[in-house]
Amino acid sequence: MSDLIEIVYHDTIAEVALNRPKAYNAFNLEMMTELANQLIHLSANGNIKGVVLTGRGKAFCAGGDLAWVSEYSETYGSSFHVLAAQFHATILEIRRMNKPVIAAINGAAAGGGFSMALACDFRVMEESAVLKQAYTSNGLCLDGGGTFTLTRLVGMAKALEIAAFDEAIPAIKALEWGLVTKTVENGKALEISIEMLNRLATGSLHSFGLVKRLITDSYNHTFETCLELEREALGECGNHRDGIEGINAFKEKRKPRF
Numbered sequence: 001m002s003d004l005i006e007i008v009y010h011d012t013i014a015e016v017a018l019n020r021p022k023a024y025n026a027f028n029l030e031m032m033t034e035l036a037n038q039l040i041h042l043s044a045n046g047n048i049k050g051v052v053l054t055g056r057g058k059a060f061c062a063g064g065d066l067a068w069v070s071e072y073s074e075t076y077g078s079s080f081h082v083l084a085a086q087f088h089a090t091i092l093e094i095r096r097m098n099k100p101v102i103a104a105i106n107g108a109a110a111g112g113g114f115s116m117a118l119a120c121d122f123r124v125m126e127e128s129a130v131l132k133q134a135y136t137s138n139g140l141c142l143d144g145g146g147t148f149t150l151t152r153l154v155g156m157a158k159a160l161e162i163a164a165f166d167e168a169i170p171a172i173k174a175l176e177w178g179l180v181t182k183t184v185e186n187g188k189a190l191e192i193s194i195e196m197l198n199r200l201a202t203g204s205l206h207s208f209g210l211v212k213r214l215i216t217d218s219y220n221h222t223f224e225t226c227l228e229l230e231r232e233a234l235g236e237c238g239n240h241r242d243g244i245e246g247i248n249a250f251k252e253k254r255k256p257r258f
Contacts, residue, residue, distance in 0.1 A: 021057025063111020098209025115144030
């Protein structure tokens, strides 16, 4: 393991920090490969109940390292092809993880950093931080699921506006547009994110994971298919220890112990 990704454990919460502060945490292939691997291990770790993703230094993540792109291969296109494959593996791990993932946006989240933050379940943004899709200003198109998540968070018209004009989005506007869950004082994003994850950790992670999967996949199905998937998932919940405990606690008029 290199020092490109730092893992700090806060009891059952894992803090995953991008650690290239001099490059504003822009990611190259090595960094993204390590991030994907770390997320896979955290997803499988039964002792971990939540993950907070953040950046060291002044930025959350400046996106793909264009200096690396220009040097990796003979063509920029082939470099992007390789880097995007690993980046997308990371995004899929975030979306498929049966645990909550919060982006603690401590500074600029641009390009791939913008898309990665949007892929997380929740986003806590510091007051001085900014979001910027950045791709189109460099003659590129969004990746990392940005076209999927951005459109669903703000709607088609606003998503196209953000993509076309590429203006920096301050925290107050990001909250107003529904791009982030909450805004906090500078230096507080990590702390508040951990507090949120600890609160979620007292609930049923089995229930959370199923709902996360159903919502993520809902855009791929008809209404009738969603109904059937919900019925199957509800039956699964009823047979799971968390569902049994939740129902028994309701009957006994007490708080469930998951």
